[in-house]
Amino acid sequence: xxxxxxxxxxxxxxxxxxxxxxxxxxxxxxxxxxxxxxxxxxxxxxxxxxxxxxxxxxxxxxxxxxxxxxxxxxxxxxxxxxxxxxxxxxxxxxxxxxxxxxxxxxxxxxxxxxxxxxxxxxxxxxxxxxxxxxxxxxxxxxxxxxxxxxxxxxxxxxxxxxxxxxxxxxxxxxxxxxxxxxxxxxxxxxxxxxxxxxxxxxxxxxxxxxxxxxxxxxxxxxxxxxxxxxxxxxxxxxxxxxxxxxxxxxxxx
Amino acid sequence: xxxxxxxxxxxxxxxxxxxxxxxxxxxxxxxxxxxxxxxxxxxxxxxxxxxxxxxxxxxxxxxx
Numbered sequence: 001x002x003x004x005x006x007x008x009x010x011x012x013x014x015x016x017x018x019x020x021x022x023x024x025x026x027x028x029x030x031x032x033x034x035x036x037x038x039x040x041x042x043x044x045x046x047x048x049x050x051x052x053x054x055x056x057x058x059x060x061x062x063x064x065x066x067x068x069x070x071x072x073x074x075x076x077x078x079x080x081x082x083x084x085x086x087x088x089x090x091x092x093x094x095x096x097x098x099x100x101x102x103x104x105x106x107x108x109x110x111x112x113x114x115x116x117x118x119x120x121x122x123x124x125x126x127x128x129x130x131x132x133x134x135x136x137x138x139x140x141x142x143x144x145x146x147x148x149x150x151x152x153x154x155x156x157x158x159x160x161x162x163x164x165x166x167x168x169x170x171x172x173x174x175x176x177x178x179x180x181x182x183x184x185x186x187x188x189x190x191x192x193x194x195x196x197x198x199x200x201x202x203x204x205x206x207x208x209x210x211x212x213x214x215x216x217x218x219x220x221x222x223x224x225x226x227x228x229x230x231x232x233x234x235x236x237x238x239x240x241x242x243x244x245x246x247x248x249x250x251x252x253x
Numbered sequence: 254x255x256x257x258x259x260x261x262x263x264x265x266x267x268x269x270x271x272x273x274x275x276x277x278x279x280x281x282x283x284x285x286x287x288x289x290x291x292x293x294x295x296x297x298x299x300x301x302x303x304x305x306x307x308x309x310x311x312x313x314x315x316x317x
Contacts, residue, residue, distance in 0.1 A: 016315075016316060016317030017315045017316060017317075018315035018316055018317045019315070019317075020315075039316050039317055040313060040314070040315070040316045041313075041314045041315065041316025041317075042284065042311040042312065042313065042314060042316075043311060043312065043314035044259040044260065044309065044310065044311060044312075045259070045279055045281075045283050045310050045311065045312035046259075046312075048312075048314075049281065049282065049283070049312020049313050049314060050281040050282060050312065050313075052312075052313050052314060052315065053281075053282050053312070053313040056313065065316070066316045066317070068316055068317065074289070075289075078286055078289060078290065078291050081284075081291035082284035082285070082286060082291055082309075082311055083284070085284045085291075085293060085294060086282055086283065086284045086311070086312070086313055087313065153317070154317075203317030204317070
């Protein structure tokens with residue numbers, strides 16, 4: 001099971017809390033998913049914040065607050081400081097958004113904010129790209145977890161760059177790696193786990209499914225299968241056929 | 254004195270951040286920032302307000 005900053009989590013599935021049809025369906029989805037971590041955020045108090053706090057506390061999972069919507073390092077650092085106080089955790093999913101259409105991370109602001117926050121005692125989970133150099137800089141800044149995107153947030157496109165994600169896994173064999181964003185189907189999640197990723201973080205794939213709880217269960221099954229497959233050491237791929245039935249002893253007809 | 258609270262301008266007699274929150278009935282689990290800087294809960298009572306100050310009072314919310 002994944003270990004983040006020395007804490008082992010019971011499940012490789014990390015689940016967001018946004019966009020469910022109702023709080024009841026959110027709770028059902030979490031129960032079916034077996035997720036060990038829930039992502040949450042901070043917004044201007046408009047009456048619902050305290051009820052939501054009670055709901056997430058009742059889920060019995062670790063909370064990972066995010067800095068969603070922040071477009072610069074300074075804004076993200078302030079949001080992280082506020083989240084630490086409200087949620088009582090030094091874990092932070094660090095998002096510094098750089099592009100309005102793709103919600104692609106601003107990796108320059110991300111590294112800057114990660115360095116400040118790590119120096120202030122935060123345990124940073126950076127939402128990043130699969131760029132090896134950026135990831136190296138994030139590790140230098142003090143991150144012990146990397147969370148590259150699979151595809152743009154909420155797109156459901158799956159793993160846009162499987163080669164890059166595989167290269168990242170190979171480059172950092174001892175770092176906790178999470179595919180965050182872009183998952184749409186259980187097969188996407190399974191593929192990430194088959195590559196050796198430690199966990200998968202998703203929200204829309206479950207929340208926007210017709211039956212979120214059933215999809216949460218399907219995701220949990222896929223992630224379990226993907227992890228088991230990785231540990232079973234999959235066969236090498238080849239471009240040409242290799243007969244599986246023995247050639248020796250074949251009849252001459 | 255005129256301040257901004259969560260993006261909405263308002264007149265206030267509050268001398269401190271804590272008083273402004275009480276005046277707006279903002280209680281429970283919230284975090285505050287004044288003019289873009291985080292103010293820990295323990296410092297709200299001793300954080301003075303000035304004309305034109307902008308307060309953000311944030312609460313737990315759904316997130317991905």
